Every structure is written in structure tokens, then in C-alpha cells.
Amino acid sequence: MASKLLAGIGVLAILGLVGGSLAALAIVKQRVHVTIAAEEEAAQRGPDPIELLRADVGVIGVDVAAFNESLGARFQELHDALESSASQREKALAARIDALETKLKTMQASAAANDAALAAAIKAQADALASAKLAVPIPEIVIPDPAPIEATPPAVEPTPPAPEPAAPVAPPKKGFLGFQPPSAAFAFDQRQRFAIVPTLSRVGFDAKSTLHDFSGLTSKVDGNFSVNLSKPADKPLGTISAESSSLDTGLADRDKDMHKSLGSEQFKTLEFQWTGFTADQVDAKAMTISGKATGKLSIRGVSQDITLPVKVSVDASKRVVIEGETKIKMSDYAVVPPSQLGVIKVEDEVKIWIALRARLLGPAKEGE
Amino acid sequence: MQRFLFFAFLLAAPGCITPNVLDTKARVVEQAPAAIVWEAARPENLRGLFESTAIEGEAAASYWKIYYHFADDGTYTGAALVIGGEQPQFQTLAGIWKLDDQGLDLGNGQSGRAFAAPGMLKLESEGVTVILKIVAAQ
Numbered sequence: 001m002a003s004k005l006l007a008g009i010g011v012l013a014i015l016g017l018v019g020g021s022l023a024a025l026a027i028v029k030q031r032v033h034v035t036i037a038a039e040e041e042a043a044q045r046g047p048d049p050i051e052l053l054r055a056d057v058g059v060i061g062v063d064v065a066a067f068n069e070s071l072g073a074r075f076q077e078l079h080d081a082l083e084s085s086a087s088q089r090e091k092a093l094a095a096r097i098d099a100l101e102t103k104l105k106t107m108q109a110s111a112a113a114n115d116a117a118l119a120a121a122i123k124a125q126a127d128a129l130a131s132a133k134l135a136v137p138i139p140e141i142v143i144p145d146p147a148p149i150e151a152t153p154p155a156v157e158p159t160p161p162a163p164e165p166a167a168p169v170a171p172p173k174k175g176f177l178g179f180q181p182p183s184a185a186f187a188f189d190q191r192q193r194f195a196i197v198p199t200l201s202r203v204g205f206d207a208k209s210t211l212h213d214f215s216g217l218t219s220k221v222d223g224n225f226s227v228n229l230s231k232p233a234d235k236p237l238g239t240i241s242a243e244s245s246s247l248d249t250g251l252a253d254r255d256k257d258m259h260k261s262l263g264s265e266q267f268k269t270l271e272f273q274w275t276g277f278t279a280d281q282v283d284a285k286a287m288t289i290s291g292k293a294t295g296k297l298s299i300r301g302v303s304q305d306i307t308l309p310v311k312v313s314v315d316a317s318k319r320v321v322i323e324g325e326t327k328i329k330m331s332d333y334a335v336v337p338p339s340q341l342g343v344i345k346v347e348d349e350v351k352i353w354i355a356l357r358a359r360l361l362g363p364a365k366e367g368e
Numbered sequence: 369m370q371r372f373l374f375f376a377f378l379l380a381a382p383g384c385i386t387p388n389v390l391d392t393k394a395r396v397v398e399q400a401p402a403a404i405v406w407e408a409a410r411p412e413n414l415r416g417l418f419e420s421t422a423i424e425g426e427a428a429a430s431y432w433k434i435y436y437h438f439a440d441d442g443t444y445t446g447a448a449l450v451i452g453g454e455q456p457q458f459q460t461l462a463g464i465w466k467l468d469d470q471g472l473d474l475g476n477g478q479s480g481r482a483f484a485a486p487g488m489l490k491l492e493s494e495g496v497t498v499i500l501k502i503v504a505a506q
Contacts, residue, residue: 176496178461178478181430182452200397206389215390219397250388318429323396355395360429362454 186318186360188287189230193368194320194358196223196240201356203242203270209346216249216258218242221356225274226364229312229320230284232277232291237368240356241269244299257338261330263300271298272308272354287314293324297352299333308354318360325353406483406490411467413484414438418500425496432456434498436491438465444474 186192204217225238245264249255259265276294283289289312296303310324329348330337337346420434432449444465449456463475472482472491480493489500 176427176431176434176448176498177472177474177480177491177493178446178463178476179431179434179448179450179459181427182450182457185452186429202395202397204390204395212388214388217390217395316426317424318426321396325392353392353395355397357397359432360451361456362452365454 186314188284188314189228191226191228191234191364191368193224193226193361193364194238195361196221197319197357197359198222200319201354201358203240203352203354203356204247205353206351207346208350210344214249214251214254216247216255218246218248220246224361225358226368227277229287229289229314230282232279232282232289232312236274236277236293238274239271240274240354241271244268244270254338257340261335261338267300269298272296272306273298288312297328297333299330300335302333304328304332310354315357320356320358322354322356322358325351327351404485404488406485409467409472409482409484409489413489414465414467414472414482415440417503417505418489419503420498420500422499423496424498425494427494427496431496431498434500436489436500442466446474 198219198221201221202217202219203221204215206215207213220243221240222242223238223240225236225240227236227238228234244262244267245259247255247258247262247264249258262270272295274293274295277291278294279289279291281288281290289310291310293308293310295306295308297306306326306328308324308326310322312323313321315321327349330350331348337348339345415438417437418435420431423431423434430450430452432451434446434448436444436446438444442464444461444463446461448459450459461474465475466473467482471479473479478493480491483490483492487502489502491498491500
């Protein structure tokens, strides 16, 4: 009985399974479409896109791998280059710092030397002025301490230039009632130009005659010269001339004869061209010189070399005072010594002299 | 006899005639003060155009010539030919002048002493003495 029951149950279960399957098939068949294309139709549609996508993905993967390798190599090269450049720059900066330090030391040494030279020059000038016993008190000269030069590390990055410090304002020179003297004043130790001051100058001669000795002189003197008074032998150059017809001996008749002998109408000037100097003594402190001036003396159109011993000094008004004398023979210059009746004769040899004052004109240019 | 006397005169003459030779020390022209009697200048002495005839003193080397013109209305102008540069150059001034017991005041703190003589003026300042003469209109 039980076996029959079990068989019945089994049959019913089989029937239930078949029925359920059929019902499921009936429901799902509306949702699923299975198409089996023919081979020709598949060929017309082309390759399978999924396969193509797979292939592309594979290629991209290979490319990415290659790019990754290349990028790594580039990064390595870049790293090496940066390290090399930094090393070179560091070396260059070190060299530049060394150069700057050397330059700074040189500048400091030069500044110290300049300060010492300036102080010595000012002291010498002050001593010279003091020795000249000038009436004007010498103002105390204060030399400002040079600004300390600090060693600063060189800036790697360019920095804008620092504003220039204001130039020190020099105290105005004392002038006369508002007039200001020029910056270039009289200097014993510089080559300068000087002009003869006629009203304070004379040239003349002393002559001997049978009757009595006499002098002739004139203040109509002109000329200028260039010289460094501290080095008078260093290419002195100048011309001094006197108007021959203005020579005056104090006697009109004698002057007439003298001017005739000198040919004053034709030869208007007596001229001395100064071309050299042999110094016996130069005292820069006292501003005095003694020595021999050499050059050409022209009288009546005849030029002869002469040597004229002179003494040079500087007066309180900073004018150069030149005194000198020498002997010449009139016959050397084609001058016939005046004679009266052949009895009163002037000696052929005369002493010529100069007593000049010259004032500063300014600094001498090259070749002057 | 006459000839004898003539030669005797010639021989004796040099002993009688004083030699006319300039002393060596007198050759240099000294700037001895001229015999001018200076008096303290009064305002009426400062009228017209003045031209320097002598400049002496420490700064004299810097000035070649100085001119001043003092006007009645109290104004003045001046010009100085200054040397020391490459070429001489005129400097000019102008302003108000005042002369009193304190001296000559040309403004801007510029003052000096003024002395007068007929037709002349002497100005002293800063160690410089300038003697000027009055100049007539030309």
C-alpha cells in the first residue's frame, strides 16, 4: 500500500515538474530572442566589436607600458641634468664670491691709501700756507671718515640698484662781496698759465758810458707763460715782450739815440722766448725757486740764445714774482752802442734785467 | 785852450754827474699804498659805476677785474672777471645795498668795509682789498 502511495506521489511530482517547466517556458519565451545568423550575414557586419575592443585595450596596455618606461628614463635624465647644473652654479657662485671679496679688499686698501695721500697733501698745503704767514686764518679742514665698507654676501637674485647717496656738499669758498672764486685756484704744484701784470712789471737795462752810468726801463711789458712751479724744468713755455720805443732812460736826447740804435720804429718789441729752466733750488713750502731760465732773446730782429739767472717767489696776492738779470753785448744783436762825438760812448756790454709779476690765468692745457 | 778846457770838462764830468742807475732792489714794482687819504665812505660816495684799479689779498689771484654800479634807489649790480678756470669768466651780482656804521651790506650776508677818496672807493672784505675808481659814462 505504501509502495503504491509512493509511486503515485512520484508520478504526481514528475507531472508537476513537467507542468512547471512548460509554464516557465511560456512566460520567458516572450523576453529572450535567440537569433542564429547565417555566416554570410555575419561577414557583412564585420569583426566582433568586443574582440576589437579587447585588441585595442591590449595595444593601449603595451603603449602605456612603453610610455612608462620612457618617462622613467626621461625623469632620470632630468634629475641628472638638474644635479649637474646645480653643481656648476654652486661653483660659479663660489668663484664670484671670491672675486668680490678680492675686489672689496682692493677697494678698501685703495681708499685707505687715498685718505692717507689726501691728508698728507692737505697737511703740506696747510704748512705751506702757514709758513707764508698769510693774513687770512687757515680754516681747519676736517676730513670726514670714509664710510665703512661692509662685506655683504653677493645676492643670487638680481636686486634693484640702491639709491645713490647724496654727494657731500662742499662748503662754499670765500669770495669777495658775493663773488665766488673758481674751484681751480693758484697751485704751486700744478702746471698753470700765468699772465704778466704790466702795471706791476718792469724790464730794463743798466749801461755804462764814458760820462756816467744809467738805466733804461719800461713797464710796457706783456706776455704769458705756462709752468709747474714745483717742477720748473718740466717744459716751461712762454713769451715775454717789451715795447722797445717805451724804453726810458730819463733823458730825451739819449732816448732818441737809443731808440734809433734799437731800430724801434721797425722792431717794435724786445722779446724773450722762454723754453727751458735749470733749477738750482725749489722750495715748495716757501714757494720759492732759483735757477737759470734759458731761451731766445730777440733784439732788433736778431735772436740769440741766452741764460738768465732768476729768482721766483709768490707774493701775498698769489702773484708770481720773477727777478733776474744777465749781461749781453749789444753788438751781438746788431745794435751799435750810441756815441756822442766819438767821445761819450756807451759800453757794448749792458746788463739787462727783468722784474715781473704774473698772475694766474688758469690750468694749462695739453701742450701749453 | 778851448780844446783843453773841453777835454778837462769831459774828464771831470763823470765825477760831477750822479749816476742814474736804478738800484737792484728798486726794480720790482712794489705795491706801496698810494698817498691817498681814505675816509669812511658815506652813502653819497657810492653812486655810479666803479672799476677796479688794484686788487690785493689772498683771493686777489682769482679776480682780474671788478665792476660795481650803485644806484640811487638802493640797488646795485656788480661784475667780476674771475680767472682760474679754462678761460676768464664774468660773474654778476645784483641786489640791495646798504651802507651804515656796520659797513657795506650787499645782502645775503655779504658785507665789507668801504672807504672813499675823491673819485675813488676802497672795499675790503674777506682778506681782499679792491681799489676802484669812478668811471664816467661813455
